[in-house]
Every structure is written in C-alpha cells, then in structure tokens.
Amino acid sequence: MIATGLQNTGTYDWVVPATPTEHARVRVTAHDGCEHVVADASDADFKIVNLVDAVADNLLIRGEVMGVYPNPAAPGTAHVLYRLPAGTVSIDIYDIAGRLVRRLDSGPFAGGLRSLKWDGRGSDGKVMPAGIYFVRLQSSAHKSATKRLILVQQ
Numbered sequence: 832m833i834a835t836g837l838q839n840t841g842t843y844d845w846v847v848p849a850t851p852t853e854h855a856r857v858r859v860t861a862h863d864g865c866e867h868v869v870a871d872a873s874d875a876d877f878k879i880v881n882l883v884d885a886v887a888d889n890l891l892i893r894g895e896v897m898g899v900y901p902n903p904a905a906p907g908t909a910h911v912l913y914r915l916p917a918g919t920v921s922i923d924i925y926d927i928a929g930r931l932v933r934r935l936d937s938g939p940f941a942g943g944l945r946s947l948k949w950d951g952r953g954s955d956g957k958v959m960p961a962g963i964y965f966v967r968l969q970s971s972a973h974k975s976a977t978k979r980l981i982l983v984q985q
Contacts, residue, residue, distance in 0.1 A: 906951025
C-alpha cells in the first residue's frame with residue numbers, strides 16, 4: 832500500500848522503490864467513500880534499475896571508461912562514474928592551470944562500476960572557486976580518460 836485517504840485529483844506521484852528488477856508491474860486499486868472499488872494493472876513488465884547503472888548506461892557510451900555528471904555542477908553535486916577491469920586506478924581533479932586540486936581515488940580496484948562524489952573541495956578542505964576543472968583517470972589496465980567539469984557556485 833502506498834497511500835490512503837487521498838482526495839481524487841486525477842493524478843498521484845510516487846517514487847518507485849529502488850529495488851532493481853526485470854519484471855516490475857504496477858497495480859492500482861481505488862476505493863471511494865461509497866465503497867466503490869476500481870482496479871487496473873500494467874499491461875506488461877517494465878524494468879527498474881538502480882541509479883548508478885542507469886546513469887552509466889547513458890553516460891558511458893561508445894566504450895568510454897569515465898564520465899562526470901551533472902556538468903556544470905555545484906559544489907557537492909559532482910559525480911565521477913567509471914567502469915574498468917580489475918587493476919589499480921587513480922582519479923584526480925586538476926584546475927585549469929594543471930595543478931592537482933584533489934585525489935578522489937587511488938589504489939587497487941576490483942573491477943566493475945564505481946561512482947564517486949566530489950564535494951567541490953580541494954585537498955586542504957576548502958571549497959574550490961567556480962571554474963573549469965579536469966578529472967583525470969589513469970589505470971593499470973592501460974585505460975585513461977580526462978573529462979572537463981565546470982564547477983559553478985550555488
């Protein structure tokens with residue numbers, strides 16, 4: 832049960848549960864004050880995927896190993912998503928002058944998909960100013976990528 836005691840406005844919004852499945856269906860049963868009952872259900876299965884997989888399917892197209900989103904991003908909202916085979920990896924943020932701002936990840940990687948969140952801060956903990964930054968991925972699997980990320984102030 833999702834909700835009870837709602838006024839009939841003709842629509843109802845809800846958040847789909849974050850339980851991945853290939854065979855989701857929706858059934859709606861409505862009851863009114865006169866004890867009338869009406870029900871309807873999905874005509875076919877639909878798929879529910881977790882957020883990281885959904886973003887990866889759209890961001891890492893054409894064999895890309897890394898993507899950043901959203902772009903532009905406000906401090907605390909930037910994500911780095913990468914998919915690699917097992918090995919070692921380093922993910923670094925550089926400013927427009929090529930100075931290392933922050934290392935987001937470094938070390939052994941079991942392989943697969945990983946999502947990191949950049950809080951918009953440098954290694955010293957200070958919020959970085961708005962501007963253009965570069966996210967650089969290097970791995971022992973002979974994969975590398977550099978993506979531009981625009982940081983905006985809120």
